[in-house]
Amino acid sequence: MEALTLLLQRRSCAALGDPAPEGEALETILRAALRAPDFLRLRPYRFLLARGDGRRRLGALMAAAAEQSGRGADIVARAAGMPLRAPLVVVAVARHRPHHIVGRLEQQLTAGCAVMAMQMAAQAQGFGGIWRSGWPMFDRGLHQALGLDNDDQIVGFLYLGTPTALPAPPAAADPAAFITEL
Ligand SMILES: Cc1cc2nc3c(=O)[nH]c(=O)nc-3n(C[C@H](O)[C@H](O)[C@H](O)COP(=O)(O)O)c2cc1C
Numbered sequence: 497m498e499a500l501t502l503l504l505q506r507r508s509c510a511a512l513g514d515p516a517p518e519g520e521a522l523e524t525i526l527r528a529a530l531r532a533p534d535f536l537r538l539r540p541y542r543f544l545l546a547r548g549d550g551r552r553r554l555g556a557l558m559a560a561a562a563e564q565s566g567r568g569a570d571i572v573a574r575a576a577g578m579p580l581r582a583p584l585v586v587v588a589v590a591r592h593r594p595h596h597i598v599g600r601l602e603q604q605l606t607a608g609c610a611v612m613a614m615q616m617a618a619q620a621q622g623f624g625g626i627w628r629s630g631w632p633m634f635d636r637g638l639h640q641a642l643g644l645d646n647d648d649q650i651v652g653f654l655y656l657g658t659p660t661a662l663p664a665p666p667a668a669a670d671p672a673a674f675i676t677e678l
Contacts, residue, residue, distance in 0.1 A: 502620055507666055509624030512657030516547055516583035517623050525656070528617035529588075532609035538595060540603035541610055544587035544642060551579040554587070561638035567631065578632070582625070582655035586614060592647040604651055611652045624659035627652045 517525055529543065546554040555576040562572040579585045590607035592600055615625045632638050633650045644650070 507663040508626040509659045509663050510626045511661040512582035513660040514583050516657050521621050525614045525617040528613040529610035532613050534606045535598045535602050538593045540591050540593050541607040542589040542591045546585040554579040557641040561635045564637045582657040584656040586654040588652045590649045590651045607651045618656050625656040
């Protein structure tokens with residue numbers, strides 16, 4: 497797919513089924529993540545892959561975390577099934593590397609760019625995906641259950657698979673509305 501077409505026509509897709517990207521396709525997606533802009537190449541990220549039964553394990557951890565942090569019964573009930581909405585869920589983690597020049601925000605932005613790079617690499621290969629957050633992104637109990645450090649921050653759950661329904665084309669937007677000339 498031509499680069500500008502991908503940039504301008506990219507769409508998120510929430511309706512995802514098998515197959516998930518795997519093998520070389522998944523490797524390409526992960527390589528794209530590692531090409532995210534990265535000040536002083538600190539590589540301030542980590543990616544947890546949940547596929548197959550791994551999605552069930554992630555869902556069980558989410559349900560336990562929801563219960564532990566006192567969320568409502570409906571949220572607890574829904575949590576276990578959340579990772580089952582796609583055949584592959586990439587938990588993208590900003591792994592903070594204390595540094596006197598590169599701050600936390602810059603490092604988290606790198607991890608966020610990696611999420612978008614993965615989504616684009618997936619779409620370029622005919623897959624679809626959606627970047628999700630919600631309460632699990634901020635739940636420290638879930639971070640702990642996933643073995644993350646206190647300083648780590650989940651920056652997204654990237655759901656990937658094969659689109660089962662095509663999203664509508666992107667709405668036209670006028671850049672002028674968001675521009676201020678200095
Ligand atoms: C950091 C971040 C978190 C997001 N979290 C969610 C989410 O939890 N649920 C959701 O439906 N969309 C979420 N979105 C938005 C979707 O990923 C997507 O961008 C949106 O549905 C618009 O679709 P489009 O990307 O095709 O324009 C999030 C986006 C970002 C950047």
